[in-house]
């Protein structure tokens with residue numbers, strides 16, 4: 363067997379505190395969900411190995427450790443990002459309204475070489491809550507925002523029920539790989 367080089371892809375996850383960023387990562391990487399809210403502690407990132415076509419890829423997924431409240435994420439957090447995942451909670455309007463800020467903040471801090479082609483992905487999380495009856499952001503509204511920002515791919519997810527989590531991260535990995 364030939365030793366194939368692994369490609370390391372850095373993905374950063376942004377969005378308001380409480381939207382489910384850490385839960386989505388835990389569901390994707392560890393297949394676990396916790397109802398308890400605990401501030402993210404410990405490692406700055408988690409990794410997941412996957413194969414895309416004939417390429418072995420290591421996704422390095424960077425999470426915020428609660429600093430998103432104060433918007434004081436350091437330079438190292440953004441440096442060398444290959445893809446930016448924006449997350450909001452479909453049941454919380456404010457988390458959708460602040461997406462513009464997160465998008466701008468990423469561009470400002472990461473300073474990607476080509477803003478127009480840099481891969482962003484939007485996730486509308488917690489679609490499981492109340493069977494969808496408590497959602498305040500429609501799929502159309504979210505998709506309109508994505509078109510406005512240059513056709514950002516959009517997934518509706520539930521970290522709790524494991525809905526669309528693998529699909530979303532596969533899209534993220536592919537987008538990061540294309541950008542690499």
Ligand code: GDP
Pocket residue numbers: 377378379380381382383384385386396397398399400402487488489490491519520521522523
């Ligand atoms: P973060 O601050 O963005 O990292 O958010 P967390 O991942 O810590 O999640 C905040 C709270 O929302 C926790 O209590 C989670 O259990 C809960 N949560 C996260 N994702 C979901 C989801 O998809 N559905 C439901 N019902 N709760 C979720």
Ligand code: MG
Pocket residue numbers: 383384385401402425426427428
């Ligand atoms: Mg968190």
